[in-house]
Amino acid sequence: MQRSLASLICLGLAGLSAAATKIDWSFETSYYNKYVWRGVNLANEGVLQPSLTGSWNGWTVNFWGNYELTDENTYYGTSTGKNRITEWDSTLSRSFDFEGGTANVGITHFDFPNTGGASTTELFAIFTFKQSFSPYISVAYDIDETDGFYAKFGGNYGVPCALVKGANWNLGAWVGYGSEKFNNFWYNNNESGMADYGLEAKMSYDFTPNTFGTVHLQYTGLLNDDHLSGLGNRSNFVFGLGFGARF
Numbered sequence: 712m713q714r715s716l717a718s719l720i721c722l723g724l725a726g727l728s729a730a731a732t733k734i735d736w737s738f739e740t741s742y743y744n745k746y747v748w749r750g751v752n753l754a755n756e757g758v759l760q761p762s763l764t765g766s767w768n769g770w771t772v773n774f775w776g777n778y779e780l781t782d783e784n785t786y787y788g789t790s791t792g793k794n795r796i797t798e799w800d801s802t803l804s805r806s807f808d809f810e811g812g813t814a815n816v817g818i819t820h821f822d823f824p825n826t827g828g829a830s831t832t833e834l835f836a837i838f839t840f841k842q843s844f845s846p847y848i849s850v851a852y853d854i855d856e857t858d859g860f861y862a863k864f865g866g867n868y869g870v871p872c873a874l875v876k877g878a879n880w881n882l883g884a885w886v887g888y889g890s891e892k893f894n895n896f897w898y899n900n901n902e903s904g905m906a907d908y909g910l911e912a913k914m915s916y917d918f919t920p921n922t923f924g925t926v927h928l929q930y931t932g933l934l935n936d937d938h939l940s941g942l943g944n945r946s947n948f949v950f951g952l953g954f955g956a957r958f
Contacts, residue, residue, distance in 0.1 A: 732767075736766075740955070741953030742759055743758050743949055744951070747929075747931055750931060755783055756780065762776075771817075775799075779793060792826075797823060801822075812838060831853055832854050845867045849863040859894070861906065880914050882911070885908065885909050886908045900937045907934055911928060925951070925952070
């Protein structure tokens with residue numbers, strides 16, 4: 712029996728509706744030998760960093776945490792930082808395509824449980840351009856604690872892994888720039904200028920259609936001798952291993 716045009720249209724709309732309401736989720740947890748953020752060594756020993764991401768029609772929500780595995784850090788009000796979540800970030804963003812690339816705008820709320828640190832919030836925008844090495848410009852403005860901005864200029868380039876069939880490397884490099892207030896808050900340097908730099912390589916491999924692993928190598932450091940003057944760990948090599956699933 713042939714179906715009527717109206718019934719076929721209804722079936723098509725139902726399929727579109729189901730697709731439009733589907734949220735794609737992924738979970739990944741990674742081990743890193745240390746935690747470095749914008750050139751600042753926040754934990755010089757091993758950490759776990761779990762991440763949960765949901766995507767729907769250009770919208771993305773992400774929850775990310777930092778869990779310290781050693782007693783290398785001692786925080787206000789605690790005898791040790793070992794086996795404690797010391798950071799929890801919640802991000803909501805929206806991506807848009809434009810003629811020359813993709814824009815991603817959003818907001819991140821940073822919480823620092825078990826540390827005595829005040830929470831804060833950043834607005835951000837990332838513009839990635841359609842070139843072979845995917846250059847990008849990222850700008851974040853802290854509307855709470857820092858009341859300053861941080862800009863990042865970099866690029867990424869994807870290449871197949873020659874040693875592991877089906878694996879791919881993402882090679883990247885960046886430099887960061889901070890405003891006077893940002894640099895004063897994070898680096899104790901009351902002047903605007905270059906902030907940090909980084910070189911990184913991240914390999915990803917799909918074990919199954921729904922599971923994957925990553926290897927992350929990064930070398931990063933501060934670009935100004937007056938940033939955190941007198942403190943050690945001004946440049947760092949970071950190594951990470953991750954495992955994740957899509958559902």
